[in-house]
Amino acid sequence: MTQDQLPLLECRDLVAGYAGPVIGPVSFSLWAGEVVGLYGCNGAGKSTLLGAITGATRIFSGEVRRRPDVRVAHHRQRPVRMGELPLSGSELLRLTGAPAAQAPGFLQSLLPVRLDRLSGGQLQLMQTWSCLGSQAGLVLLDEPTNNLDPAAMQALAAMLKRDAARRAVLLVSHEGEFLNAACDRVIRLTP
Numbered sequence: 001m002t003q004d005q006l007p008l009l010e011c012r013d014l015v016a017g018y019a020g021p022v023i024g025p026v027s028f029s030l031w032a033g034e035v036v037g038l039y040g041c042n043g044a045g046k047s048t049l050l051g052a053i054t055g056a057t058r059i060f061s062g063e064v065r066r067r068p069d070v071r072v073a074h075h076r077q078r079p080v081r082m083g084e085l086p087l088s089g090s091e092l093l094r095l096t097g098a099p100a101a102q103a104p105g106f107l108q109s110l111l112p113v114r115l116d117r118l119s120g121g122q123l124q125l126m127q128t129w130s131c132l133g134s135q136a137g138l139v140l141l142d143e144p145t146n147n148l149d150p151a152a153m154q155a156l157a158a159m160l161k162r163d164a165a166r167r168a169v170l171l172v173s174h175e176g177e178f179l180n181a182a183c184d185r186v187i188r189l190t191p
């Protein structure tokens, strides 16, 4: 079997958490080209699941298998606000390898601006593009719809479609309508 015939990510009977289990058992696979939503109430364990995929939360049983050649980009729910670091949008994109020239139009005028001077929604979209535009084959987005107005939500949906065939995206959101419209399928997590 070649690498291309394997899923980018497979979670099998995964039970994960902190001092004790918080989620699971959960089983699913992600294939290249897919955008998969992760939906559930506050505290259901969506961020914990993303953490288990990146190794940040503890796995009690079951397994997470990432295809060995696949790089992961993880946009966390509470990303570090780089206030003291005078980094511009272009510099952030250079760091993650996301091409500034291909950044969506609405981000172009914001590229020279320091990240800590962007609005909440502008920063959210810049950071989301820094993941989606990078070479990562597996992109984990924790609530990228936070702070976005309807036009920005549309922009996010367009970003997810761009170059979609080369990667898989696992996207947490409380916006059920957005998930249904923008995702190939939605995994529902219950506490």
Ligand SMILES: Nc1ncnc2c1ncn2[C@@H]1O[C@H](COP(=O)(O)OP(=O)(O)OP(=O)(O)O)[C@@H](O)[C@H]1O
Pocket (backbone or CB within 6 Å): 018, 019, 022, 040, 041, 042, 043, 044, 045, 046, 047, 048, 049, 077
């Ligand atoms: N660092 C931590 N240590 C211990 N328990 C934690 C930690 N982070 C989260 N939890 C607990 O794990 C459970 C799941 O939290 P998690 O953040 O994964 O939920 P979520 O589905 O992402 O919620 P939300 O929609 O509110 O962001 C909660 O009960 C929470 O209190």
